Amino acid sequence: MSVAQFERMLDAVAERPDVHLTFDDGNASDIDVALPRLIERGLTAEFFLLAGLLGDHGRVDQAGVQALMDAGMAIGSHGWLHRDWRRIDDAQAREELDYARRILGELTGYPVSRVAIPFGSYDRRVLRRLRANGVTRVYTSDGGCARSGAWLQARTSLRHDMDDAWISRVLDGDTSVRQRVRRRAVRAAKRLRG
Numbered sequence: 001m002s003v004a005q006f007e008r009m010l011d012a013v014a015e016r017p018d019v020h021l022t023f024d025d026g027n028a029s030d031i032d033v034a035l036p037r038l039i040e041r042g043l044t045a046e047f048f049l050l051a052g053l054l055g056d057h058g059r060v061d062q063a064g065v066q067a068l069m070d071a072g073m074a075i076g077s078h079g080w081l082h083r084d085w086r087r088i089d090d091a092q093a094r095e096e097l098d099y100a101r102r103i104l105g106e107l108t109g110y111p112v113s114r115v116a117i118p119f120g121s122y123d124r125r126v127l128r129r130l131r132a133n134g135v136t137r138v139y140t141s142d143g144g145c146a147r148s149g150a151w152l153q154a155r156t157s158l159r160h161d162m163d164d165a166w167i168s169r170v171l172d173g174d175t176s177v178r179q180r181v182r183r184r185a186v187r188a189a190k191r192l193r194g
């Protein structure tokens with residue numbers, strides 16, 4: 001999306017304490033584009049970083065992590081290398097779920113216990129692993145609203161074609177009954193699939 005679209009979205013949520021902002025992937029634009037605009041509006045957000053890619057070209061580095069923390073932003077884990085968590089073996093799972101959080105915890109100086117699932121790809125086994133690993137909150141990309149205290153929280157991804165109408169539709173939760181029923185069914189199916 002363009003910076004102008006991003007700014008319109010931030011302006012729209014600035015007065016909405018019920019909206020929670022998250023950023024995935026740890027792109028350098030988190031620091032260069034998002035951070036100053038969040039600060040300008042007095043907003044905070046949660047940034048889900050890829051521990052295995054920190055400091056790579058075009059990614060958030062250690063100084064970036066510090067800048068986020070200095071601005072009161074929260075740090076969470078998006079895993080190690082952006083693998084599909086439904087398709088990893090046990091060794092990779094340790095890296096993605098355990099080691100990534102430990103490294104981020106060492107960098108930030110506090111336990112990192114929240115995760116955002118790469119590709120929003122999960123099933124029963126992924127959720128079981130996350131629970132067993134002591135993860136305290138899990139963000140998906142299922143779309144729609146989430147209860148603020150829930151362990152598993154759906155998120156709505158911003159789109160390159162978002163305009164004011166799209167933004168107010170999402171913020172007002174103005175979805176049809178049919179869409180809500182469909183979303184609930186999709187989420188239930190994902191939670192249960194093996």
Ligand SMILES: [Zn+2]
Nearest residue numbers: 024025118119
């Ligand atoms: Zn991602």
